[in-house]
Amino acid sequence: MARKRKLDPYVSVFVDRHHKERFRYRRNGLSIYLPHPSDQGYRTAYADADLKALGRVEIAPRAKPGSIADLLARFYQSIGFRNGSADWQRTRRQVLEAFRDDYGDDPVIAFRPKDISKIVAAKLEKRKAGRRITGGTAAALRLREQLEGLFDFAVRQEWRADNPVLLSEAVKHKAKGFHEWTEEEIAQYRAHWPLGSKARLAMELILWTGKRRSDAHRAAPPKNGRIAFTAKKTGKGQDLPVAPQLQAAIDAMPTVGITTLLVTEYGKPFSVGGFGNKVRDWCNEAGLPQCSAHGLRKALARRAADRRVSQQGLKALGQWAGDREVAVYVAGANQKELAEDALGAVIEWEREANIG
Numbered sequence: 001m002a003r004k005r006k007l008d009p010y011v012s013v014f015v016d017r018h019h020k021e022r023f024r025y026r027r028n029g030l031s032i033y034l035p036h037p038s039d040q041g042y043r044t045a046y047a048d049a050d051l052k053a054l055g056r057v058e059i060a061p062r063a064k065p066g067s068i069a070d071l072l073a074r075f076y077q078s079i080g081f082r083n084g085s086a087d088w089q090r091t092r093r094q095v096l097e098a099f100r101d102d103y104g105d106d107p108v109i110a111f112r113p114k115d116i117s118k119i120v121a122a123k124l125e126k127r128k129a130g131r132r133i134t135g136g137t138a139a140a141l142r143l144r145e146q147l148e149g150l151f152d153f154a155v156r157q158e159w160r161a162d163n164p165v166l167l168s169e170a171v172k173h174k175a176k177g178f179h180e181w182t183e184e185e186i187a188q189y190r191a192h193w194p195l196g197s198k199a200r201l202a203m204e205l206i207l208w209t210g211k212r213r214s215d216a217h218r219a220a221p222p223k224n225g226r227i228a229f230t231a232k233k234t235g236k237g238q239d240l241p242v243a244p245q246l247q248a249a250i251d252a253m254p255t256v257g258i259t260t261l262l263v264t265e266y267g268k269p270f271s272v273g274g275f276g277n278k279v280r281d282w283c284n285e286a287g288l289p290q291c292s293a294h295g296l297r298k299a300l301a302r303r304a305a306d307r308r309v310s311q312q313g314l315k316a317l318g319q320w321a322g323d324r325e326v327a328v329y330v331a332g333a334n335q336k337e338l339a340e341d342a343l344g345a346v347i348e349w350e351r352e353a354n355i356g
Helices: 042-053 068-076 086-103 113-124 137-156 183-192 198-209 244-251 272-285 293-306 311-318 323-329 335-353
Strands: 011-015 021-027 030-034 127-129 132-134 226-230 237-241
Touching: 021 042, 030 042, 042 086, 068 086, 068 137, 086 137, 113 137, 183 198, 183 272, 198 244, 198 272, 198 293, 272 293, 293 311
Parallel strands: none
Antiparallel strands: 011 021, 021 030, 127 132, 226 237
Protein backbone atom coordinates (compact mmCIF):
# COMPACT_ATOMS: atom_id res chain seq x y z
CA MET A 1 0.00 0.00 0.00
CA ALA A 2 1.34 3.42 -0.98
CA ARG A 3 2.22 5.68 1.92
CA LYS A 4 -0.18 8.58 2.30
CA ARG A 5 1.42 11.96 1.67
CA LYS A 6 1.61 14.21 4.71
CA LEU A 7 0.29 17.70 3.95
CA ASP A 8 -0.11 20.80 6.04
CA PRO A 9 -3.48 21.30 7.78
CA TYR A 10 -6.30 22.38 5.42
CA VAL A 11 -4.22 21.56 2.32
CA SER A 12 -5.41 18.99 -0.21
CA VAL A 13 -3.90 17.77 -3.47
CA PHE A 14 -5.51 16.68 -6.72
CA VAL A 15 -4.47 16.07 -10.33
CA ASP A 16 -5.91 18.52 -12.87
CA ARG A 17 -6.92 17.77 -16.47
CA HIS A 18 -3.34 18.44 -17.58
CA HIS A 19 -2.16 15.66 -15.24
CA LYS A 20 -0.47 18.19 -13.00
CA GLU A 21 -0.63 18.07 -9.22
CA ARG A 22 -2.43 21.06 -7.72
CA PHE A 23 -2.38 22.03 -4.06
CA ARG A 24 -5.29 23.91 -2.52
CA TYR A 25 -5.86 25.49 0.88
CA ARG A 26 -9.50 25.37 2.03
CA ARG A 27 -10.72 26.73 5.35
CA ASN A 28 -13.69 28.80 6.58
CA GLY A 29 -15.07 29.06 3.05
CA LEU A 30 -11.75 30.28 1.65
CA SER A 31 -10.13 28.40 -1.26
CA ILE A 32 -6.63 29.35 -2.41
CA TYR A 33 -4.27 27.52 -4.75
CA LEU A 34 -0.73 27.13 -3.42
CA PRO A 35 2.64 26.47 -5.06
CA HIS A 36 4.10 22.97 -4.82
CA PRO A 37 5.34 22.30 -1.23
CA SER A 38 8.88 21.96 -2.54
CA ASP A 39 8.81 25.44 -4.11
CA GLN A 40 10.60 28.28 -2.32
CA GLY A 41 7.45 30.43 -2.05
CA TYR A 42 5.23 27.70 -0.59
CA ARG A 43 5.72 28.55 3.12
CA THR A 44 4.97 32.23 2.57
CA ALA A 45 1.87 31.44 0.50
CA TYR A 46 0.64 28.97 3.12
CA ALA A 47 1.15 31.48 5.96
CA ASP A 48 -0.71 34.16 3.99
CA ALA A 49 -3.61 31.78 3.33
CA ASP A 50 -3.79 30.79 7.00
CA LEU A 51 -4.01 34.40 8.12
CA LYS A 52 -6.63 35.25 5.48
CA ALA A 53 -8.75 32.28 6.54
CA LEU A 54 -8.67 33.53 10.12
CA GLY A 55 -9.65 37.02 9.01
CA ARG A 56 -6.35 38.50 10.19
CA VAL A 57 -5.28 40.13 6.91
CA GLU A 58 -7.11 43.31 5.98
CA ILE A 59 -7.34 44.48 2.38
CA ALA A 60 -6.17 48.08 2.16
CA PRO A 61 -9.37 49.53 0.58
CA ARG A 62 -11.45 48.06 3.44
CA ALA A 63 -9.29 49.68 6.11
CA LYS A 64 -9.62 53.28 7.13
CA PRO A 65 -7.26 55.29 4.92
CA GLY A 66 -4.18 56.33 6.84
CA SER A 67 -4.89 53.93 9.71
CA ILE A 68 -2.60 51.33 11.29
CA ALA A 69 -4.64 48.59 9.55
CA ASP A 70 -4.15 50.35 6.21
CA LEU A 71 -0.40 50.67 6.85
CA LEU A 72 -0.05 47.02 7.85
CA ALA A 73 -1.81 45.80 4.70
CA ARG A 74 0.68 47.76 2.61
CA PHE A 75 3.62 46.75 4.81
CA TYR A 76 2.88 43.04 4.30
CA GLN A 77 3.08 43.59 0.55
CA SER A 78 6.36 45.53 0.72
CA ILE A 79 9.59 44.14 -0.72
CA GLY A 80 11.34 44.32 2.64
CA PHE A 81 8.71 42.15 4.32
CA ARG A 82 8.20 39.66 1.49
CA ASN A 83 11.96 39.11 1.12
CA GLY A 84 12.12 37.68 4.65
CA SER A 85 11.87 33.98 5.38
CA ALA A 86 8.50 32.42 6.23
CA ASP A 87 9.53 32.04 9.89
CA TRP A 88 10.67 35.66 10.04
CA GLN A 89 7.40 36.84 8.49
CA ARG A 90 5.33 34.73 10.87
CA THR A 91 7.14 36.11 13.92
CA ARG A 92 6.63 39.72 12.80
CA ARG A 93 2.96 39.12 11.99
CA GLN A 94 2.27 37.68 15.43
CA VAL A 95 3.51 40.86 17.11
CA LEU A 96 2.02 43.33 14.62
CA GLU A 97 -1.39 41.64 14.41
CA ALA A 98 -1.75 41.92 18.18
CA PHE A 99 -0.94 45.62 17.82
CA ARG A 100 -3.56 45.92 15.05
CA ASP A 101 -6.20 44.37 17.33
CA ASP A 102 -5.82 47.28 19.74
CA TYR A 103 -4.92 50.17 17.43
CA GLY A 104 -5.95 49.15 13.89
CA ASP A 105 -8.37 52.03 13.38
CA ASP A 106 -6.08 54.71 14.83
CA PRO A 107 -4.41 57.14 12.38
CA VAL A 108 -0.72 56.49 11.81
CA ILE A 109 0.03 60.20 12.03
CA ALA A 110 -1.50 60.43 15.53
CA PHE A 111 1.10 58.34 17.36
CA ARG A 112 3.54 60.34 19.50
CA PRO A 113 6.69 59.14 21.28
CA LYS A 114 4.90 59.19 24.64
CA ASP A 115 2.11 57.04 23.17
CA ILE A 116 4.64 54.42 22.05
CA SER A 117 6.32 54.54 25.47
CA LYS A 118 2.96 53.88 27.16
CA ILE A 119 2.09 51.00 24.80
CA VAL A 120 5.47 49.32 25.25
CA ALA A 121 5.42 49.87 29.03
CA ALA A 122 2.06 48.08 29.23
CA LYS A 123 3.68 45.10 27.51
CA LEU A 124 6.24 44.85 30.30
CA GLU A 125 3.60 43.58 32.71
CA LYS A 126 3.25 39.80 32.67
CA ARG A 127 -0.30 38.47 32.41
CA LYS A 128 -1.83 35.00 32.37
CA ALA A 129 -3.84 34.23 29.22
CA GLY A 130 -5.26 30.74 29.65
CA ARG A 131 -2.26 28.47 30.14
CA ARG A 132 0.15 30.98 28.66
CA ILE A 133 2.02 33.86 30.26
CA THR A 134 2.15 36.97 28.08
CA GLY A 135 4.16 40.15 28.43
CA GLY A 136 7.49 40.72 30.10
CA THR A 137 10.75 42.39 29.13
CA ALA A 138 11.41 40.21 26.07
CA ALA A 139 7.87 40.76 24.76
CA ALA A 140 8.20 44.54 25.23
CA LEU A 141 11.51 44.55 23.38
CA ARG A 142 10.01 42.55 20.49
CA LEU A 143 7.05 44.92 20.26
CA ARG A 144 9.26 48.02 20.24
CA GLU A 145 11.53 46.49 17.59
CA GLN A 146 8.62 45.61 15.28
CA LEU A 147 6.97 48.99 15.77
CA GLU A 148 10.24 50.69 14.87
CA GLY A 149 10.28 48.80 11.56
CA LEU A 150 6.61 49.51 10.89
CA PHE A 151 6.93 53.26 11.47
CA ASP A 152 10.14 53.31 9.41
CA PHE A 153 7.98 52.00 6.58
CA ALA A 154 5.45 54.77 7.28
CA VAL A 155 8.22 57.36 6.94
CA ARG A 156 9.37 55.83 3.63
CA GLN A 157 5.78 55.95 2.40
CA GLU A 158 5.71 59.65 3.38
CA TRP A 159 2.86 59.09 5.80
CA ARG A 160 4.97 60.65 8.56
CA ALA A 161 8.02 62.87 8.76
CA ASP A 162 9.44 61.08 11.81
CA ASN A 163 9.53 57.71 13.55
CA PRO A 164 7.98 58.13 17.04
CA VAL A 165 9.50 54.86 18.26
CA LEU A 166 13.04 56.24 17.99
CA LEU A 167 12.13 59.05 20.39
CA SER A 168 10.18 56.83 22.79
CA GLU A 169 11.53 55.52 26.08
CA ALA A 170 13.92 52.60 25.63
CA VAL A 171 13.39 49.23 27.29
CA LYS A 172 16.26 47.88 29.35
CA HIS A 173 16.81 44.15 29.01
CA LYS A 174 17.11 42.86 32.58
CA ALA A 175 17.44 39.20 31.71
CA LYS A 176 20.94 37.76 31.43
CA GLY A 177 19.90 35.46 28.60
CA PHE A 178 21.75 32.26 27.73
CA HIS A 179 24.87 31.40 29.70
CA GLU A 180 28.05 32.11 27.74
CA TRP A 181 30.49 29.20 27.70
CA THR A 182 33.82 29.91 29.39
CA GLU A 183 37.12 28.51 28.13
CA GLU A 184 37.14 26.12 31.09
CA GLU A 185 33.68 24.82 30.19
CA ILE A 186 34.69 24.30 26.56
CA ALA A 187 37.72 22.31 27.74
CA GLN A 188 35.57 20.26 30.13
CA TYR A 189 33.11 19.39 27.37
CA ARG A 190 35.95 18.35 25.04
CA ALA A 191 37.47 16.20 27.75
CA HIS A 192 34.17 14.37 28.23
CA TRP A 193 33.21 14.03 24.56
CA PRO A 194 36.18 12.90 22.42
CA LEU A 195 36.64 13.38 18.70
CA GLY A 196 34.52 10.91 16.79
CA SER A 197 31.36 11.53 18.82
CA LYS A 198 28.27 13.39 17.60
CA ALA A 199 28.32 15.42 20.78
CA ARG A 200 31.82 16.72 20.01
CA LEU A 201 30.99 17.47 16.37
CA ALA A 202 27.89 19.41 17.38
CA MET A 203 29.86 21.56 19.81
CA GLU A 204 32.70 22.29 17.38
CA LEU A 205 30.20 23.05 14.60
CA ILE A 206 28.40 25.74 16.59
CA LEU A 207 31.56 27.10 18.23
CA TRP A 208 33.38 27.60 14.90
CA THR A 209 30.43 28.89 12.87
CA GLY A 210 28.46 30.78 15.53
CA LYS A 211 25.21 29.45 14.13
CA ARG A 212 21.88 29.25 15.90
CA ARG A 213 20.65 25.72 16.53
CA SER A 214 17.96 26.29 13.86
CA ASP A 215 20.80 26.56 11.31
CA ALA A 216 23.44 24.25 12.83
CA HIS A 217 21.23 21.17 12.76
CA ARG A 218 20.80 21.64 8.96
CA ALA A 219 24.50 22.19 8.22
CA ALA A 220 25.56 20.32 5.09
CA PRO A 221 28.99 18.67 4.75
CA PRO A 222 31.68 21.20 3.71
CA LYS A 223 32.84 21.56 0.13
CA ASN A 224 36.33 22.68 -0.86
CA GLY A 225 37.18 23.64 2.71
CA ARG A 226 34.14 25.89 3.16
CA ILE A 227 30.75 25.47 4.80
CA ALA A 228 27.65 27.33 3.62
CA PHE A 229 24.52 28.36 5.50
CA THR A 230 21.25 30.13 4.81
CA ALA A 231 19.87 31.53 8.06
CA LYS A 232 16.36 30.28 8.75
CA LYS A 233 15.56 33.38 10.80
CA THR A 234 16.62 36.02 8.27
CA GLY A 235 17.13 34.18 4.98
CA LYS A 236 20.68 35.58 4.74
CA GLY A 237 23.38 33.38 3.22
CA GLN A 238 26.89 32.94 4.56
CA ASP A 239 29.94 30.98 3.37
CA LEU A 240 32.67 30.35 5.96
CA PRO A 241 36.05 28.61 5.90
CA VAL A 242 36.11 25.41 7.93
CA ALA A 243 38.22 25.91 11.06
CA PRO A 244 40.90 23.21 11.60
CA GLN A 245 39.25 22.16 14.88
CA LEU A 246 35.92 21.66 13.13
CA GLN A 247 37.55 19.76 10.27
CA ALA A 248 39.25 17.46 12.80
CA ALA A 249 35.87 16.74 14.39
CA ILE A 250 34.37 15.93 10.98
CA ASP A 251 37.30 13.72 9.93
CA ALA A 252 37.11 11.73 13.18
CA MET A 253 33.45 10.77 12.65
CA PRO A 254 32.80 7.16 11.56
CA THR A 255 30.05 8.49 9.27
CA VAL A 256 28.20 11.74 8.64
CA GLY A 257 24.93 12.41 6.87
CA ILE A 258 24.61 12.91 3.14
CA THR A 259 22.60 16.13 3.32
CA THR A 260 23.41 17.15 6.91
CA LEU A 261 26.55 16.61 8.95
CA LEU A 262 24.64 15.53 12.02
CA VAL A 263 22.04 12.76 11.89
CA THR A 264 19.98 10.86 14.44
CA GLU A 265 20.60 7.24 15.42
CA TYR A 266 18.23 6.35 12.56
CA GLY A 267 20.39 8.18 10.02
CA LYS A 268 17.94 11.05 9.51
CA PRO A 269 18.56 14.79 9.97
CA PHE A 270 17.67 16.22 13.37
CA SER A 271 14.65 18.47 13.81
CA VAL A 272 15.51 21.81 15.37
CA GLY A 273 13.76 20.83 18.61
CA GLY A 274 15.34 17.39 18.67
CA PHE A 275 18.79 18.86 18.10
CA GLY A 276 18.36 21.38 20.90
CA ASN A 277 17.23 18.67 23.30
CA LYS A 278 20.16 16.46 22.31
CA VAL A 279 22.70 19.23 22.95
CA ARG A 280 20.99 19.80 26.29
CA ASP A 281 21.48 16.11 27.16
CA TRP A 282 25.12 16.15 26.01
CA CYS A 283 25.85 19.19 28.18
CA ASN A 284 24.20 17.54 31.20
CA GLU A 285 26.24 14.37 30.70
CA ALA A 286 29.43 16.46 30.58
CA GLY A 287 28.51 18.04 33.92
CA LEU A 288 27.58 21.38 32.34
CA PRO A 289 23.84 21.86 33.00
CA GLN A 290 24.26 25.64 32.77
CA CYS A 291 25.46 25.43 29.15
CA SER A 292 23.39 25.35 25.96
CA ALA A 293 23.79 25.50 22.19
CA HIS A 294 23.16 29.26 22.05
CA GLY A 295 25.81 29.90 24.67
CA LEU A 296 28.43 28.69 22.17
CA ARG A 297 27.35 31.41 19.75
CA LYS A 298 28.02 33.94 22.50
CA ALA A 299 31.38 32.32 23.22
CA LEU A 300 32.53 32.77 19.61
CA ALA A 301 31.55 36.46 19.69
CA ARG A 302 33.40 36.95 22.97
CA ARG A 303 36.49 35.17 21.62
CA ALA A 304 36.46 37.36 18.53
CA ALA A 305 36.06 40.53 20.59
CA ASP A 306 38.98 39.51 22.79
CA ARG A 307 41.08 39.12 19.63
CA ARG A 308 40.33 42.79 18.77
CA VAL A 309 38.00 41.98 15.86
CA SER A 310 36.32 45.19 14.68
CA GLN A 311 32.64 45.94 15.24
CA GLN A 312 31.95 45.43 11.54
CA GLY A 313 33.81 42.13 11.65
CA LEU A 314 31.74 40.95 14.61
CA LYS A 315 28.52 41.92 12.85
CA ALA A 316 29.54 40.02 9.73
CA LEU A 317 30.58 36.95 11.71
CA GLY A 318 27.33 36.66 13.64
CA GLN A 319 25.14 38.10 10.85
CA TRP A 320 23.86 40.79 13.19
CA ALA A 321 22.26 43.85 11.64
CA GLY A 322 22.78 46.35 14.45
CA ASP A 323 25.38 47.34 17.02
CA ARG A 324 22.95 46.71 19.90
CA GLU A 325 22.74 43.02 19.02
CA VAL A 326 26.53 42.75 19.01
CA ALA A 327 26.74 44.41 22.43
CA VAL A 328 24.60 41.65 23.96
CA TYR A 329 26.92 38.94 22.64
CA VAL A 330 30.28 40.53 23.46
CA ALA A 331 29.43 41.71 26.98
CA GLY A 332 31.74 39.00 28.30
CA ALA A 333 34.77 40.24 26.39
CA ASN A 334 37.82 41.29 28.41
CA GLN A 335 36.80 44.91 28.89
CA LYS A 336 39.91 45.75 30.92
CA GLU A 337 42.35 44.73 28.17
CA LEU A 338 40.21 46.29 25.44
CA ALA A 339 40.09 49.58 27.34
CA GLU A 340 43.85 49.50 27.92
CA ASP A 341 44.46 48.87 24.23
CA ALA A 342 42.14 51.73 23.27
CA LEU A 343 43.85 54.15 25.66
CA GLY A 344 47.27 52.94 24.55
CA ALA A 345 46.38 53.65 20.92
CA VAL A 346 45.48 57.26 21.78
CA ILE A 347 48.65 57.69 23.87
CA GLU A 348 50.76 56.38 20.98
CA TRP A 349 48.96 58.67 18.52
CA GLU A 350 49.64 61.76 20.65
CA ARG A 351 53.29 60.77 21.16
CA GLU A 352 53.80 60.31 17.41
CA ALA A 353 51.97 63.55 16.65
CA ASN A 354 54.17 65.37 19.23
CA ILE A 355 51.16 67.08 20.82
CA GLY A 356 51.37 68.73 24.24
